[in-house]
Amino acid sequence: MKTTPVKGTNDYLPSQTKLRDYVQRKILEVYESCGFERITTPVIEDMENLNKSEGGENLNLMFKIMKRGDKLTEALDSYKTSGKEDLADLGLRYDLTLPLTRFYANNRNSLASPFKVIQIDRSFRAERPQRGRLREFIQCDIDILGSTSKNCEIELIDTTAKALLNVGISDFKIRINDRRILKNLILAAGFKAEDSDSVCISFDKADKIGMEGVKAELLEKGFDSAACEKFVEMMSRKPFTLDDAASYLEDKEPVESVRNIIEKVRAVNDGRYAIEYDCSLVRGQGYYTGTVFEIESLEFGGSVGGGGRYDNLIGKFIGENVPAVGFSIGFERIVCILNDNNFKIPDSKKKLAIIYPADSVTDAIRIADGYRKEYDVTLIEKIKKLGKLFGKLEESGYYGCRIIDESEEIKIFEK
Amino acid sequence: MKTTPVKGTNDYLPSQTKLRDYVQRKILEVYESCGFERITTPVIEDMENLNKSEGGENLNLMFKIMKRGDKLTEALDSYKTSGKEDLADLGLRYDLTLPLTRFYANNRNSLASPFKVIQIDRSFRAERPQRGRLREFIQCDIDILGSTSKNCEIELIDTTAKALLNVGISDFKIRINDRRILKNLILAAGFKAEDSDSVCISFDKADKIGMEGVKAELLEKGFDSAACEKFVEMMSRKPFTLDDAASYLEDKEPVESVRNIIEKVRAVNDGRYAIEYDCSLVRGQGYYTGTVFEIESLEFGGSVGGGGRYDNLIGKFIGENVPAVGFSIGFERIVCILNDNNFKIPDSKKKLAIIYPADSVTDAIRIADGYRKEYDVTLIEKIKKLGKLFGKLEESGYYGCRIIDESEEIKIFEK
Numbered sequence: 001m002k003t004t005p006v007k008g009t010n011d012y013l014p015s016q017t018k019l020r021d022y023v024q025r026k027i028l029e030v031y032e033s034c035g036f037e038r039i040t041t042p043v044i045e046d047m048e049n050l051n052k053s054e055g056g057e058n059l060n061l062m063f064k065i066m067k068r069g070d071k072l073t074e075a076l077d078s079y080k081t082s083g084k085e086d087l088a089d090l091g092l093r094y095d096l097t098l099p100l101t102r103f104y105a106n107n108r109n110s111l112a113s114p115f116k117v118i119q120i121d122r123s124f125r126a127e128r129p130q131r132g133r134l135r136e137f138i139q140c141d142i143d144i145l146g147s148t149s150k151n152c153e154i155e156l157i158d159t160t161a162k163a164l165l166n167v168g169i170s171d172f173k174i175r176i177n178d179r180r181i182l183k184n185l186i187l188a189a190g191f192k193a194e195d196s197d198s199v200c201i202s203f204d205k206a207d208k209i210g211m212e213g214v215k216a217e218l219l220e221k222g223f224d225s226a227a228c229e230k231f232v233e234m235m236s237r238k239p240f241t242l243d244d245a246a247s248y249l250e251d252k253e254p255v256e257s258v259r260n261i262i263e264k265v266r267a268v269n270d271g272r273y274a275i276e277y278d279c280s281l282v283r284g285q286g287y288y289t290g291t292v293f294e295i296e297s298l299e300f301g302g303s304v305g306g307g308g309r310y311d312n313l314i315g316k317f318i319g320e321n322v323p324a325v326g327f328s329i330g331f332e333r334i335v336c337i338l339n340d341n342n343f344k345i346p347d348s349k350k351k352l353a354i355i356y357p358a359d360s361v362t363d364a365i366r367i368a369d370g371y372r373k374e375y376d377v378t379l380i381e382k383i384k385k386l387g388k389l390f391g392k393l394e395e396s397g398y399y400g401c402r403i404i405d406e407s408e409e410i411k412i413f414e415k
Numbered sequence: 416m417k418t419t420p421v422k423g424t425n426d427y428l429p430s431q432t433k434l435r436d437y438v439q440r441k442i443l444e445v446y447e448s449c450g451f452e453r454i455t456t457p458v459i460e461d462m463e464n465l466n467k468s469e470g471g472e473n474l475n476l477m478f479k480i481m482k483r484g485d486k487l488t489e490a491l492d493s494y495k496t497s498g499k500e501d502l503a504d505l506g507l508r509y510d511l512t513l514p515l516t517r518f519y520a521n522n523r524n525s526l527a528s529p530f531k532v533i534q535i536d537r538s539f540r541a542e543r544p545q546r547g548r549l550r551e552f553i554q555c556d557i558d559i560l561g562s563t564s565k566n567c568e569i570e571l572i573d574t575t576a577k578a579l580l581n582v583g584i585s586d587f588k589i590r591i592n593d594r595r596i597l598k599n600l601i602l603a604a605g606f607k608a609e610d611s612d613s614v615c616i617s618f619d620k621a622d623k624i625g626m627e628g629v630k631a632e633l634l635e636k637g638f639d640s641a642a643c644e645k646f647v648e649m650m651s652r653k654p655f656t657l658d659d660a661a662s663y664l665e666d667k668e669p670v671e672s673v674r675n676i677i678e679k680v681r682a683v684n685d686g687r688y689a690i691e692y693d694c695s696l697v698r699g700q701g702y703y704t705g706t707v708f709e710i711e712s713l714e715f716g717g718s719v720g721g722g723g724r725y726d727n728l729i730g731k732f733i734g735e736n737v738p739a740v741g742f743s744i745g746f747e748r749i750v751c752i753l754n755d756n757n758f759k760i761p762d763s764k765k766k767l768a769i770i771y772p773a774d775s776v777t778d779a780i781r782i783a784d785g786y787r788k789e790y791d792v793t794l795i796e797k798i799k800k801l802g803k804l805f806g807k808l809e810e811s812g813y814y815g816c817r818i819i820d821e822s823e824e825i826k827i828f829e830k
Contacts, residue, residue, distance in 0.1 A: 001732045002461045003520040006505055009459060011518050013525055014452035014532075021453065034783075035766075035793020037429035038436065042551045043458065043537070044424060044478070044507075046417045063459070064481045066503055068541050080495060087502065088481055090421055092459075103426050105418040110428055112811055116793060117429075122458070126483050136457045149796055151776040158780055267777040317416045349448075361566040362682040365573055368449075378450020378531060381564055396527055 008127065008135030015397070020138070022345050023167050023335055024120055027140050030163040031118045034155070036142050038118040041099035043092055050091045053098040054287045054313060061125040064088035092124035096141050097313070097326070104145055105318040114147035116155075120331075134332055141307075143326035145314065153261050153291050153309070154268075156327040160295065160305060161273055168343060169334060171299040175278035176261060179288050179308070180254040181245050182279070188248040189234055190227035197286065199223070199231070204282035211236045240279040254290070261291065287313045291325065300337045305329040350399035352377045355389070357405050367404055375399070423542065423550030430812070435553070437760050438582050438750055439535055442555050445578040446533045449570070451557050453533040456514035458507055465506045468513040469702045469728060476540040479503035507539035511556050512728070512741070519560055520733040529562035531570075535746075549747055556722075558741035560729065568676050568706050568724070569683075571742040575710065575720060576688055583758060584749060586714040590693035591676060594703050594723070595669040596660050597694070603663040604649055605642035612701065614638070618650070619697035626651045655694040669705070676706065702728045706740065715752045720744040765814035767792045770804070772820050782819055790814070 005011050012020060028038065050062060067075050067089045075087045093099050096119040104115065119141045127133050142159060144152040157174060164172060186199045202217045209217070211232050218228040237244060246255045258277055265275045283292040283306060292308035307327035314322040352375035356364035361379070368377040382403065383389060393401060393413065400412040420426050427435060443453065465477060482490050482504045490502045508514050511534040519530065534556045542548050557574060559567040572589060579587060601614050617632045624632070626647050633643040652659060661670045673692055680690045698707040698721060707723035722742035729737040767790035771779035776794070783792040797818065798804060808816055808828065815827040 001464055001467065001517065001520065003517055003733070005457050005517070005521070006459050006461055009457035011457075011521055012455040013522060014454055017453045017455045020455065032764075032791050033787045035768075035791060038432045039429055040427040040432045040435065042420050042424035042426075044421050044539070044551065046421055049416055052416065063483075063505070065507070066479045066481055068478075076494070076500065079491070085491065090478070092480070102416065102418055102420070105416065106420070106426055107428060112807070124459070136459065147796075149773060151773065151794070151796060154776055154780075155794060264777050268780045318418070351450075353450075358564060358566065361569055362679050365569075365683045372448045376447050376450060379566070379570060381562075381566060392527070 006135070008129040008133075010134065010136075016339075018348070019338060019343070019345065020335055022348075023331065023338065024138070024140070026166045027163045027329060027331075028118065028120060030166045031140075031142055031159060034159040034162070036116040036118045036159065037112075038120065039100075039103060040121065041093075041096075041103050041119070043122055043124070044090045045093050045099060045102070047088050047091050049102060050093070050098065052317075053101075054285075054316075055094055055098070056284070056286055058094040058125060061127055062094055063092040063124050063126055065090040065092070094125050095123050096121060096139050096328075097310075100141075100143060100145075101314050101317050104314060104322065111145075114152070115145040117143050117145065119143075138331040140329040140331045141326055142328075143324060145322055145324045148311070148323045150257055150260060150291075152325050153293075154264050156307065156325060157261070157265050157275070157293065158268060160307075160327045160329060161269065163329060164295070164304070164334075165272065167334060167338075169297065169299075169304065169337065170272070171297065172273050172304065173296050173298055174265070174273065174275040174293055175281050175296060176258055176275060176291065176293045177278055177281035178254040178258050178291050180251075180290060181249065181258065182282065184249045184251065184254070185234065185245065185279070186231065189231035190224060191231070195223060200282050203231075203235070203280065204284070206235075206280050235279060242277050245277075245279060257291065283308055285310075293327065295329075297337065300340070302333070303330065304333050304337070349374070349376045351375065351397055352410065353380050353393050353398055353401035354378070355380050355382050355386070355401055355403045357382050360404065364404060367402070421550070423544040423548075425549065425551075431754075433763070434753060434758070434760065435750055437763070438746065438753065439553070439555070441581045442578045442744060442746075443533065443535060445581045446555075446557055446574060449574040449577065451531040451533045451574065452527075453535065454515075454518060455536065456508075456511075456518050456534070458537055458539070459505045460508050460514060460517070462503050462506050464517060465508070465513065467732075468516075469700075469731075470509055470513070471699070471701055473509040473540060476542055477509055478507040478539050478541055480505035480507070509540050510538050511536060511554050511743075512725075515556075515558060515560075516729050516732050519729060519737065526560075529567070530558075530560040532558050532560065534558075553746040555744040555746045556741055557743075558739060560737055560739045563726070563738045565672055565675060565706075567740050568708075569679050571722065571740060572676070572680050572690070572708060573683060575722075575742045575744060576684065578744060579710070579719070579749075580687065582749060582753075584712065584714075584719065584752065585687070586712065587688050587719065588711050588713055589680070589688065589690040589708055590696050590711060591673055591690060591706065591708045592693055592696040593669040593673050593706050595666075595705060596664070596673065597697065599664045599666065599669070600649065600660065600694070601646065604646035605639060606646070610638060614646070615697050618646075618695065619699070621650075621695050650694060657692050660692075660694060672706065698723055700725075708742065710744075712752065715755070717748070718745060719748050719752070764789070764791045766790065766812060767825065768795050768808050768813055768816035769793070770795050770797050770801075770816055770818045772797050775819065779819060782817070 123139055124136050183196050186196050202214050206214050215232040242255050242259050246252050262275050287310045288308040289311045290309035294306040295304050297304045309325040311323040354364050354368045358381045364379050371377045400410045402410050494500055538554050539551050598611050601611050617629050621629050630647040657670050657674050661667050677690050702725045703723040704726045705724035709721040710719050712719045724740040726738040769779050769783045773796045779794050786792045815825045817825050
């Protein structure tokens with residue numbers, strides 16, 4: 001037997017599961033108190049739906065499930081004779097957005113409008129395993145479907161920030177941009193509209209390779225050198241403010257939209273976290289159409305969440321215009337951070353052991369029940385080497401024990 | 416796009432998800448308060464492990480995940496040239512017992528002994544879809560690993576019964592048997608030891624086809640007619656008590672074991688539920704070695720949980736003797752029952768809507784925050800047709816709303 005879990009997945013011990021449950025509960029608590037409602041969808045989705053989705057690179061990372069029974073026999077025969085490989089009919093979802101789209105199409109008559117939805121659940125990607133990149137991982141998403149109001153962005157940012165604070169992550173900054181600003185800046189520099197995505201991909205690397213590196217890459221891609229020059233000159237200004245952006249653009253609406261979101265978030269957050277315009281924020285997904293945002297942990301570095309507006313994605317699938325915007329918390333990253341910092345779950349029930357002679361189980365259960373409001377109580381049959389048992393219990397985080405045939409008092413462990 | 420979820424799986428709407436979360440939470444609450452600890456394992460497992468497991472019929476119902484990249488190319492080539500079909504390297508787990516076994520082997524040095532473990536999670540079986548038979552479903556298991564004490568059975572029954580009571584399922588009966596009693600009764604009737612499993616399979620159908628039907632099936636299978644006659648005569652006695660069982664058996668230990676469990680459970684359950692010896696309780700799984708039990712809902716009919724002792728299963732996998740006993744609650748069945756009975760979640764936070772003019776989102780957030788300790792509060796932009804909005808909110812279970820530019824009072828809906 002292979003005893004380790006499948007590559008890129010984890011077994012979670014009781015203490016780890018307790019932390020993961022706690023973080024999910026604290027996030028869900030805030031999401032729900034802010035009027036979002038949780039749904040659940042299956043982890044398996046139809047292969048055709050997955051293939052048609054805008055998953056980009058993720059489509060190559062999909063776990064595909066083989067057909068079964070006669071359909072498999074048929075598909076294998078067909079492969080043997082024609083070389084046509086069509087052996088999978090299902091796949092594991094690679095994110096929660098495709099399932100949400102399908103869910104919305106399937107159930108929209110029963111849903112509130114706008115629909116404020118929570119998804120906290122597993123996704124799967126066959127990534128090359130590396131620290132913090134799991135093949136099975138939890139995502140914590142909120143989305144608002146069916147509204148174009150910019151107040152949605154404000155609600156999502158406010159709610160997500162409250163969720164992080166509720167979990168114990170406090171020192172973070174929100175960076176915000178608008179895809180339309182970036183696109184128009186690229187046009188203003190002299191690129192063609194169809195080059196926009198490719199320019200974005202290079203620009204996204206600015207914090208790693210510097211603006212000179214971006215320029216080199218753009219030139220290498222064969223873009224007009226005057227446009228490359230101009231773009232790099234424009235975007236190298238530090239800081240690059242919303243006013244700077246506005247100075248290049250004819251349509252000021254996207255700039256005003258970002259400014260409005262920033263102002264209003266600042267008006268309600270009592271200075272608990274920063275929110276700033278970041279001209280270089282791209283976010284990978286091709287489906288974003290407007291606002292994009294990301295949360296950066298200042299204490300621990302790196303992104304702990306992100307999202308944006310994707311007004312066309314659902315419509316493409318269901319043939320009806322459904323504006324949407326979402327914000328996702330990087331659950332696995334948060335748990336990593338809390339673990340690295342030896343985070344202790346506050347106010348969790350203490351653990352107590354009732355040690356009993358093997359023939360007194362009924363007494364033990366009755367006595368244990370008396371303590372169960374206050375403690376999580378386990379029953380342990382009495383053994384001879386009590387000292388060793390005490391050591392083990394203490395090590396496992398037990399608060400104390402009571403040996404029912406010896407004492408009516410709880411023996412409290414030192415630690 | 417196919418908008419329905421994959422055959423045999425479900426989308427769960429907010430109200431359904433709320434109930435499912437509630438039931439899981441209430442079960443987990445009891446499990447934890449009784450000293451069990453939750454672990455989490457991946458839903459994907461190594462194909463070889465799955466194939467080697469004692470899954471019986473479930474192995475034919477497995478969702479298999481295709482190899483990826485070079486390994487897939489290789490496997491496809493090999494299939495084309497040699498006809499050897501080895502295209503899957505992973506599979507979705509069909510229960511939580513194989514993952515638990517692997518988890519135990521992988522982590523036993525970090526685990527308490529005996530290890531009292533909770534698993535509440537998804538499993539997958541490609542069953543023919545029918546009411547109550549899902550292809551993706553939640554199981555709620557507790558197991559005790561590493562102890563042969565009969566007090567484990569008492570703890571599991573007591574804990575499981577408390578969990579059901581905590582969820583709101585109260586009118587149930589626990590039926591208990593011991594595989595060793597059944598085996599010895601079969602021997603006492605004159606069957607051979609190797610016929611035991613086959614006789615059990617027929618006997619398991621007694622409540623559907625009657626004892627005459629069982630006899631017909633046994634004869635049809637070609638067993639010695641005197642043995643068939645004797646067995647049916649023996650087992651037709653109503654009631655068939657533990658004393659009846661003991662009268663046929665030389666080794667009385669299994670009978671005394673069941674008697675002891677029943678007595679002690681009765682001594683602690685304050686008459687809240689019945690527990691009875693049932694000579695006809697078989698339980699399908701081949702891996703059970705001793706006690707088996709099942710919970711029957713008297714109010715709604717049918718089994719809502721079951722389990723038993725499986726002392727050899729883990730050892731077979733990890734080459735070390737690890738006695739084990741487990742009890743599983745039929746989560747999907749419980750949710751079905753609660754739904755059919757229009758169960759209302761007690762003490763859940765009421766829902767409140769804050770209705771605000773679109774340009775007052777910051778005021779709306781501040782006002783909403785003031786209500787969030789007591790209510791789950793959603794923000795809704797003010798529209799002209801307020802009457803229609805009220806109707807929708809009321810229908811969606813909202814307690815009331817406050818229109819912030821019109822009133823400082825909550826308007827409570829009638830319902």
